[in-house]
Amino acid sequence: MGEVILTMKGIDKSFPGVRALDKVDLEVRKGEVLALMGENGAGKSTLMKVLTGIYTRDAGTITYEGREVTYNNPREAQADGIVIVHQELNMMGHLTVAQNIFIGREFRKGPFIDDAKMNEEAAKLFARLNIDIDPKETMSKLTVGMQQMCEIAKAISHEAKVIIFDEPSAALTDAEIDRLFEIIRSLRKQQMAIVYISHRMDEIKRITDRVSVMRDGAYVGTLITEECTKDDIINMMVGRVIYEDPKTESQVSPGAPVVLKVDHLNAGRMVRDVSFELKKGEILGFAGLMGAGRTETLRAVFGADPKESGDIYLNGNKINIKTPQDAVKAGIGYLSEDRKRYGVVLQKTITENSTLACLDEYVKGIFIDGKKERKITKKYVEALKTKTPGIDQLVMNLSGGNQQKVVVAKWLVNNCDILIFDEPTRGIDVGAKQEIYELMNKLVKEEGKSIIMISSEMTEILRMSDRIVVMCEGRKTGELDIAGVTQEKIMQLATMRD
Ligand SMILES: Nc1ncnc2c1ncn2[C@@H]1O[C@H](COP(=O)(O)OP(=O)(O)O)[C@@H](O)[C@H]1O
Ligand SMILES: [Mg+2]
Known part of the structure; x- marks a missing residue:
């Protein structure tokens, strides 16, 4: 040597x-x-x-x-x-x-x-x-x-x-x-x-x-x-010790219907023949290393990037999602990894942000229905326990965790039943992380939502997911039930090239 x-x-x-x-x-x-x-x-x-x-x-x-x-x-x-x-x-x-x-x-x-x-x-x-x-x-x-x-x-x-x-x-x-x-x-x-x-x-x-x-x-x-x-x-x-309790078994009821089915999706080099299903009330984790194609896959599903081929079914019916507007109309919300760029408008208030995705509904003639807007914003600030002195606070003055809640509120106001969380706790401190986890659990258990969660944190994947899709270099390399899953098993699939 x-x-x-x-x-x-x-x-x-x-x-x-x-x-x-x-x-x-x-x-x-x-x-x-x-x-x-x-x-x-x-x-x-x-x-x-x-x-x-x-x-x-x-x-x-x-x-x-x-x-x-x-x-x-x-x-x-x-x-x-x-x-x-x-x-x-x-x-x-x-x-x-x-x-x-x-x-x-x-x-x-x-x-x-x-x-x-x-x-x-x-x-x-x-x-x-x-x-x-x-x-x-x-x-x-x-x-x-x-x-x-x-x-x-x-x-x-x-x-x-x-x-x-x-x-x-x-x-x-x-x-x-x-x-x-x-x-x-x-x-x-x-x-x-x-x-x-x-x-x-x-x-x-x-x-x-x-x-x-x-x-x-x-x-x-x-x-x-x-x-x-x-x-x-x-x-x-x-080989780290997982301090937080990992989930030991799926919380989804056995007969839960499939709400979203993605079939043989292709979209560029990073999305090759990807298929998966999301059940009602499920948190489906997407695990993988850098460049695995997870964000690219879900962006294509959401209509943010063009698809080359493949079908998407919502509650069993084939739908055509060409743009994010189509996705939102179909009840799919996307919480992007970069909140500051896509999720919220920092210079606007919580109220303005909460109703951003669905302004049509709150516009009466040419005037925004301020009363209705404020009422619904208040409801979600309370439901999500957003820490703020009031609903007229500018979003830029909130902490990372609370900004995330404003993004969630935006999609809930819009009646989205399927929520895609892309790296939901990146750049958020430990306490706020905990709140986001509780919020996600509440959304699936009490509000009947279904969640796809992209995460690069192994602890987060093990703690939140009912099922885990693992990707490597644009392909799905495995699908694992949370029961009996190990970090090693996920990492093997995440580093498997073919
Ligand atoms: N310029 C930066 N500002 C703030 N955090 C950073 C910066 N660069 C890296 N980090 C953080 O430092 C940690 C290590 O990142 P990095 O060295 O890029 O990891 P790796 O190359 O092993 O994937 C991560 O938590 C990342 O978010
Ligand atoms: Mg690096």
Whole structure:
């Protein structure tokens, strides 16, 4: 095994309300590919961003080639030989491939940028990496996978000693992944240290030497890839103690009718042949890792994105949902993951927000029926226990949990019987979380609603769902009844590629 080139010790990093990293240790060796694994939100990207100076750490030390280092920005890290290929693409669409690769370090001829020289150098780089891309092509004309390959080529073009790949394969085709792995193998041969973040088990087995696992912002441990099984890794990823009571059996009555049926739905790369049923009074959990296609699936059901094929049945009748308006008319509400952008209008009052989705009903002639509007808003503020001094409060002044309740009220006012909750408690503190859970239980038990809940939090999935649909890369990989389900079982399905 190669000598240690990089050691991170006791790294802490907090964002407002989130402890993203909690005394994390990591050791990277020369000439190895180290897998960094963990569920969504485990802290992998944050750790790498702390390393490369994108984020400032709150505590801890980084030792690189025997000396303690702190980088204030990615350029400093790069100059020292540490480069990162990000999960998100960072290319300039209007520039050429070569211009992107040499951005900030352009070749010059006197005062002028020497495009010919840059094209020549980029062509040499691609030839070395055996990548077939024209350096003169405009970046935006390339597929996402090709753009990602340019990003990788750019990282390699620096004289790097440590290269970090943050979930690079999500955007790549199988052929491109093969290409990437050949490149990684040759980098390893040149004694470079490579950190490879991915949740695809088959890739971990194919390309990595060791696996370090993180969970909930903490370092769990490291295994030698050859000596461990997929289950060993999964156990480390999910081995947390569940403090809150998980549901032990479905609360849905055995004869409950199917209210929503989705049949062979296709919508782009992220929704491939997805079928499922939702029963009356059920909370159906959608579990999966990043890029599983859960939001995309439910957005297509809701009419927010176009469908290619597939049928949707409401109470047994086939319906045609082309737009969100069609969905709302059919009684389907969507509480989006990004409340601030889609769910509520922060600059309006609770009353205005509550009746937003169904203004028609409250418009008398050309005047809004203020009395009716206020009455119904009051009813839901009370029913949902929204904490506010009054119904004329601006939504921006409410806490995250209470904003969420205003969104729920909006759909209830609109008589929606099917509610899609997309990451309902993201960015909400523990106390408010509890209230959202109680609210969801109340909606299914007392109001006869049915709920689809997309969640990346394992504890939330286990605690709330009657049944669980698991997706991976645009496909449904399993469906589990809550009785007898385990975190390991869910994670196996979530990392199963076919
Ligand atoms: N810029 C940020 N502001 C606030 N919270 C953040 C930020 N970046 C990450 N987080 C939070 O830190 C935690 C770890 O996130 P991340 O490092 O992206 O996880 P991973 O890459 O393992 O999926 C998550 O709870 C995430 O919501
Ligand atoms: Mg990440």
